[in-house]
Amino acid sequence: MRNKLSMQLALTAKMCGCSISRYTRSTVVENPFKSVRRLLRGWKGKLCLLLVTLLLLLLTFVWCAYYFAPYRLAFDIKVATFNWTILNKETCSQQNQPLLLIIIRSSPDRWDRRKAIRATWGDPCTYDRLRVHYMFLVGTYAGWNKVTVNQLLQLEFSLYRDIAQYDYADGYTRLSLKQIAAFTIAIKYCSNFPFVFMTDEDFLVHIPNLVSYIETIKTDDYATFIGGYLYNDSSPVRQRLNRYYVPAEVYPNGTYPWFTAGGATLLATQLIERLLVELPKLPTRLHLEDVTTGIILQKLQIKPRNIEKICILWGSCQDIPFEKRIAVHGYETTADLKRDWNKLNLPSTC
Template identity: 30%
Template sequence: MFPNAPLYPGPPMQRGGHMPGVRKKGIAFCVMMMLNVVIFLLIGLAWNVRRSQSGRQRVRVPSRRFWRPDVASQSFWNKEQQHLDFLHNPVFAAALAATPPGELPDWLNDTGPPDPCEPDYRVPTQILDYNVLPRLFQDFLLHMRCRRYPLLIDPPRVCEATPFLLLAVKSLTPHFDRRQAIRETWGRAGVVANRTVAVVFLLGSTFGGDHFPDLRGLLRQEARIHKDVLLWRYRDTFFNLTLKDVLFLEWFGRRCPHARYVLKGDDDVLVNTPRVLDFLENVSESRTKDLFVGDVISDAAPHRDKKLKYFIPESVFVGRYPPYAGGGGYLLSGDLALRLSEASRRVVLYPIDDVYTGMCLQKLGLAPQGHRGFRTFDIEDRDRDRPCIYRNLMLVHSRTPQEMLAIWPWVRDPELDCQ
C-alpha cells in the first residue's frame, strides 16, 4: 500500500469506463520504475568494469575539486573542528592522504605543534583579540588540543560491585565541606532501594599561582579515608570543566564500563537519589541505550558580552549551540557514556562543558531529553522551604552543604504527607 493512500472509497466508476487521471499516474509510475532499473544496471556495470584483473575492487579517490573546500572558517574553534571533521571522514581522509602536502590548502597544513600538549603557538596570532581575553581563557586556548594528563589519585574499587547508578560529582580541592555533605546525604554509597550506588568526586589540581592554598596533604588523607576521589594533574579552572568531563569519560571506559547509569552533577546540587532510582526502574529497555535527561536549553547562542562568565568572542566561535542539558546535573545511561567518550575524540574541546556535551551528542545524532525533575536554574523562592517540593524533584541547583543537610531528612521522611 502507498502510505498516503486514502482509507475511504472514492466515487464509483461508470460501468465499462475508466478514470483517465489514474491511468496517466500509473503509466508515469511504470516509466519511473523502468528508469531506476536502467540506472541501477548502469551503475552495476561500471562497478564491475572497475575491478582489477585480480578480482579486487579498486577505490577511486575523489578529485581535489570534489572534496576540498578552499576557504576555512575565520573563527579558531570552527576552523579546528573543520580540520578534525576531515580527519575523521573516511572519504576525505583517503583523499587527504593521497594529496601531496604542497597541494593542500594552507589551513589544512596549519595543524600547530606536533605535540598537542605543547602550548599552541598559533593561538595568539590567529585569535585577534587574544590579548584582551581573561587569563584563564587564554590558558584554555593555548592547551585546547591536549587531553593527556596524569591521573594522580585513582581509587581502584569504586566500581567493584558494578553499580546500577554511578554518581560522578565535579568538585574542587578546597570544597571538603561540600563533598562531606554529599557523602552524608544524596551521595551515600552502598545499596539504596535494592540498587547498588557508587560515588566518585572528579578533581583537577590547584596551584598557588591561582591563589589556592596547598591542600594536597589534606586531599590525600581524604582520598585514603573515603576512597572516592579522582585527581588529575591539570589546572582546575572553569574553562577546564570540559577537560574534566573528557577525562572522566575515558576513566569510565577503563574502570567502570558496566555501570548501568551515570548521574553527572556539580558539588553544589541536591539530588533526590531515591527519586532518580525510581525513575530509572521505569525506563524501558529500548530507551535505556540512548537515555540522556536533564534541564534542556535549546536554540542558544554564544554570549558576546565581555562581562559575562560565559563570554565567547566571534574570533573563537561562530554559530548556534545544539540542544544541551544544563551542566549542574544530568542523567545518562552507561552505554551512552561509552559512546560519548568515543564521540568526544571527534569534537574539539570547547570552554563551556555543558555545551560541549551537547556537541558530542549531536555527533551521535542524539539530543538530550528535558525532564521537569531537573532544576539547574533552581525553583521559585517561595518553594525553597517546602519539604514536599523536593520529593518530586530529581536534582536542584544550587544548595550549600548546610542546606543539603537540612533538606535531606525531608526527602527521606517516611511520615511526610505530600498528598
C-alpha cells in the same frame, strides 16, 4: 602668634600639595580667595593622579578580561591524557547489581562540601548500595597552598576512598577537561554501570528518585540516552566580560544545539563511549562542556531529553513537591544543604 599661624598654614599647604613660599596674616585675611585657589590647585593635582590611576586599573582589567577569558584558557582536549594522582581502581567492582554511577565534580579545597554530601544525600544508608555508587572528581589544586591542599586530599582519600584526582589544574575554564576525566573513569574503570549521573557539589540529589526514573528508561534507549535540564533555544554570549562569553570565531552560529545543563546530566554509558570518540574530532574548543556535548549530539543526530524533576534555575520546579524532585541546584552553604536534606526525612537502610 603670627609665626605659629604661618607654620600651620605652610604645613597644611604642604600636605595638600601646594607650593607656597610665604603666608602672612595679611595674605590670609585680605586675600582669602587666593589662598583657596592655591589649595585647590594641590587637590586638583591629586585628583588628576587618582583618575589616571583608576583609568589604568580599568584598562588593565579589560585587558586581562580579554586575554584571560575562559574560552581562551580552555584546555585543548585533543591532547588530553591523564595520570591519576588519586584513584581507587577497584572502586566500581564491589556492586553486585550495578545500575548508577554518580560522579560529583568537586573543587580540591572544598572538603567541607564533600563532608556535607557524605552526611546527607551521599549517605549509603539512604539508597541501595548494591546498585548505586558515587565518587568525587577533582583536579590538581594550583593555589599558593597547593602542597597542603593536595596532602589533605590524600588523607581524605585514605579515610573515605571516594575521590579521584587527575594531574591537571582544576578550575572553571577546564570543565571540558574534567568532563573527559569523568567519561574516562566511566569507560575504563566503571563500564559495568549502565548509567552515569554527572553533578556538582552545590546540588542536592535525591538518589531514590533518580533510580526510579532510570527504571522507566527502555532498554532500547540505553545506547543513546542523555537527559537533564534541557536548553533548546540558547544563544552564545558575545559580551566579553561575561564568564559564558564565546566569540564568533570560536562558535559562529547564532544558537547552540540542544544540550543539558552540565551540573546534572544523566547519560547511558554506551553513549559516553561514543562521546569520547567524537570529542577529539571537534574543530574548535569551548570551555562550556555542556555545549560541547550538545554539538556532538547534534552530529550524532541524538536529541537530549528534558527531565522535569531536575531543577537548575530558581523557580523552575515550583509545581513539583520537594520530595518528588531528582536534583536541586544552588546550595551555596553546607548549612542550607543539610537543612533541606533533613526535610526529606528519608528512611535509613542501615
